[in-house]
Amino acid sequence: MSESGAALRNTRQRSAVSALLGEMEGFHSAQDLHAMLRQRGERVGLTTVYRTLQGLADAGEIDVMRPPGGEHLYRRCSQGHHHHLVCRACGRTVEVAGPAVESWADRVAEQHGYADVSHTLEIFGTCPACVR
Amino acid sequence: MSESGAALRNTRQRSAVSALLGEMEGFHSAQDLHAMLRQRGERVGLTTVYRTLQGLADAGEIDVMRPPGGEHLYRRCSQGHHHHLVCRACGRTVEVAGPAVESWADRVAEQHGYADVSHTLEIFGTCPACVR
DNA sequence: GCGTTTTTGACAATCATTATCGTTACCACG
């Protein structure tokens, strides 16, 4: 119950999920990742995959995207705050940073008296390879 | 089958949904709107509400938001392109425009060779009334 | 090792959304 004494334990399952994310490129759904772990012979429950991903997301170690279509997608990204430029056709993703956008969002929110500000931003397009 | 001969028909149900959206402030879910229509005595099926909302969204007449929590929220907004500043606690929404953000997004996408660019942006915060 | 506490995982439950498909109502045309 102590809020500072979280003390997450090191488990085989958590390592497996984390390791897998380290090797993967692009975004993948929880169900995807679960299937991959199974193929490798790692025995991890689907519930645990969800829990682990949520934990990592809360900790800021991975990014979550909610594309139209309803499935949550997860990816290990560079640590800092950034956004994604995603190809509609093939899903290829580029990380983009926009300091001006960040400060703009914060400023707009503060002007309206909103506190504790966060935001989400995704850019969609068709990548060069898919345009042809 | 002719692509230009769409010819949407005027139905009582479509008018009811559209009218309701015209009176409402803020975002509401499809199920919400359906319940309100029922309370008014309008007899509209849930399926139809979903279909109508999707149609209006495709036509660009209403905005869709997908907040964490899984429910799609719809709202009639001003016509032009804009974004939303939403209160996490009470849902109060402010429309905000950011020309600089639009052009930044387009520029970033083009730099990476992405075509046919669009984007989504939501700002979340706690509004003045809920901060206290 | 030992006990405590977290974590796991199979399964059921949830719930918004979508598909189905017979019925109804719109509307253009005669």
Place this chain on the structure above:
DNA sequence: CGTGGTAACGATAATGATTGTCAAAAACGC
């Protein structure tokens, strides 16, 4: 003003990702 073709409706079932449950297993401090 009737009528035929077709789009729209709507009750219900299906879908499918995510979350809740809870007994059993594993991890960590000592």
